[in-house]
Amino acid sequence: MDKRVSIKICVGTSCFVQGGADLLLYNDFIDPEIVEKCDVEGISCINACKNVESKESAPFVMINDVVYGDMTPDKLKKIVNEVYNARNK
Amino acid sequence: MNDIFIDVDYCQIYKYGQKIGGDVFLQKRNPERNQIVAVLSDGLGSGVKANVLASLTANMAKQLSFSPLNLKHSAKIIMDTLPICKERKISYSTFSIADIRYNKYNSDIKVNFLEYDNPSALYFKNEKNIDWHGDKIILDRKNAFKKEEIVYNKFNLRVGDRLIIFSDGVTQSGLGTSTPLGWRLSGVKKYVEDILKQYPSISSRDLTKKIVYKAYNLDGLATKDDITCCCIYVRKPRRTLIVTGPPFLKESDDLLCDKIIDFKGKKIISGGTTALIVSRILNLKIKVDLSSWSKDVPPYSKMDGMDLVTEGMLTLTKVVNTLENKKVLTSLKNDAVKKYIELILDSDQVHFIVGTKINEAHQDPSIPVEIGIRRTLIERLRRALEDNYLKETSIEYI
Numbered sequence: 224m225d226k227r228v229s230i231k232i233c234v235g236t237s238c239f240v241q242g243g244a245d246l247l248l249y250n251d252f253i254d255p256e257i258v259e260k261c262d263v264e265g266i267s268c269i270n271a272c273k274n275v276e277s278k279e280s281a282p283f284v285m286i287n288d289v290v291y292g293d294m295t296p297d298k299l300k301k302i303v304n305e306v307y308n309a310r311n312k
Numbered sequence: 313m314n315d316i317f318i319d320v321d322y323c324q325i326y327k328y329g330q331k332i333g334g335d336v337f338l339q340k341r342n343p344e345r346n347q348i349v350a351v352l353s354d355g356l357g358s359g360v361k362a363n364v365l366a367s368l369t370a371n372m373a374k375q376l377s378f379s380p381l382n383l384k385h386s387a388k389i390i391m392d393t394l395p396i397c398k399e400r401k402i403s404y405s406t407f408s409i410a411d412i413r414y415n416k417y418n419s420d421i422k423v424n425f426l427e428y429d430n431p432s433a434l435y436f437k438n439e440k441n442i443d444w445h446g447d448k449i450i451l452d453r454k455n456a457f458k459k460e461e462i463v464y465n466k467f468n469l470r471v472g473d474r475l476i477i478f479s480d481g482v483t484q485s486g487l488g489t490s491t492p493l494g495w496r497l498s499g500v501k502k503y504v505e506d507i508l509k510q511y512p513s514i515s516s517r518d519l520t521k522k523i524v525y526k527a528y529n530l531d532g533l534a535t536k537d538d539i540t541c542c543c544i545y546v547r548k549p550r551r552t553l554i555v556t557g558p559p560f561l562k563e564s565d566d567l568l569c570d571k572i573i574d575f576k577g578k579k580i581i582s583g584g585t586t587a588l589i590v591s592r593i594l595n596l597k598i599k600v601d602l603s604s605w606s607k608d609v610p611p612y613s614k615m616d617g618m619d620l621v622t623e624g625m626l627t628l629t630k631v632v633n634t635l636e637n638k639k640v641l642t643s644l645k646n647d648a649v650k651k652y653i654e655l656i657l658d659s660d661q662v663h664f665i666v667g668t669k670i671n672e673a674h675q676d677p678s679i680p681v682e683i684g685i686r687r688t689l690i691e692r693l694r695r696a697l698e699d700n701y702l703k704e705t706s707i708e709y710i
Contacts, residue, residue: 234600234610235584236625244607265600265611267623268584 334362
């Protein structure tokens with residue numbers, strides 16, 4: 224099984240202005256050892272912000288093809304750690 | 313949009329120790345009458361006095377060229393008006409006037425060229441120098457202190473042609489030091505020929521800079537006179553396409569992509585959703601370049617066949633503000649905005665394709681007010697480009 228974690232940070236307008244800019248500094252808050260095992264990419268728009276029924280709002284991040292909303296640096300760190308640990312048990 | 317662009321630019325270095333130049337170059341474009349006037353004048357002496365003489369001459373020459381008076385009569389008026397130098401008891405300044413008239417649908421550009429006592433201008437067809445001899449007109453002015461002879465010629469410029477005009481600071485550079493008789497016209501001609509062989513499509517700005525700095529070097533980096541060179545270059549315009557916003561109807565997505573493919577020139581896509589549409593239809597991958605982090609604008613992306621892919625409204629707003637305030641490019645941070653502006657300023661014509669679909673995600677009251685309406689923003693961008701940078705722009709909505 225592929226043990227690397229794929230992280231796609233949305234850099235679309237509405238994600239970027241609502242906190243996405245801080246998420247791009249992932250090197251500052253995620254454990255460097257874990258960052259090394261992750262493929263971090265930017266994505267121009269996940270299209271999640273246009274879903275009116277969704278309870279979550281921007282910024283959005285896609286981790287291993289699951290979209291998470293209302294992302295903050297702390298929340299991102301937590302989820303990445305969880306996903307990473309689950310894959311590397 | 314025109315299929316031809318007339319690139320007029322100049323470069324100048326003042327005489328060593330002077331804070332003001334005795335050579336004056338002026339150009340004025342009058343798009344309504346399809347006319348451009350470029351004037352170079354060298355005033356007697358140097359410093360303030362020379363600058364006054366040259367400014368007067370250049371300004372009069374410029375204004376008179378837009379009037380219906382004939383050029384000989386204009387020249388007389390200029391010379392009669394100039395003030396007399398206290399030391400030398402003469403009034404004198406040289407000038408070259410290029411009165412350029414073009415037709416939007418015709419590749420022939422007519423130049424009425426008038427020269428008085430400046431070194432003879434050089435005429436190049438692509439890389440080849442063409443010898444030209446104008447008609448000599450004797451002025452017969454009442455107050456003349458010497459025989460006043462004006463050289464007049466008519467050129468028909470075509471794509472690839474250049475007319476290079478310079479002051480005697482260029483031809484006399486290095487006089488008595490690095491070159492016994494100065495650089496001379498033949499030297500300048502040879503130098504320009506060499507440059508054009510190496511860079512056949514060099515812009516007026518770069519060519520004049522090269523000539524002026526060569527003369528500066530010959531003078532041993534301490535100029536003996538003002539050195540000024542200007543170039544009129546007729547070329548195919550460099551074009552840039554800016555696509556921003558998704559089309560109003562989903563069915564128009566294919567049309568938009570066809571337009572992007574058919575466009576000849578540089579291509580910028582401004583907007584995440586727009587980029588996704590293009591990526592989906594043309595089957596091209598978007599790769600976000602995370603190395604350019606900035607807290608103000610999202611990073612730019614790369615896509616095959618496109619010169620730049622950026623986020624939409626934030627980047628555009630920043631680009632517009634920077635261009636409206638005429639900020640210097642080198643003072644900008646190395647982010648998407650700088651890349652964007654570099655691309656636009658490098659072209660002569662900018663074409664916009666603006667999608668009119670409203671982005672639901674931007675209707676959220678919690679996001680900043682700066683995110684204006686796309687159309688207003690593009691209108692501001694066009695105005696800034698036309699007024700501050702003399703670019704030609706056009707727009708279409710989809």
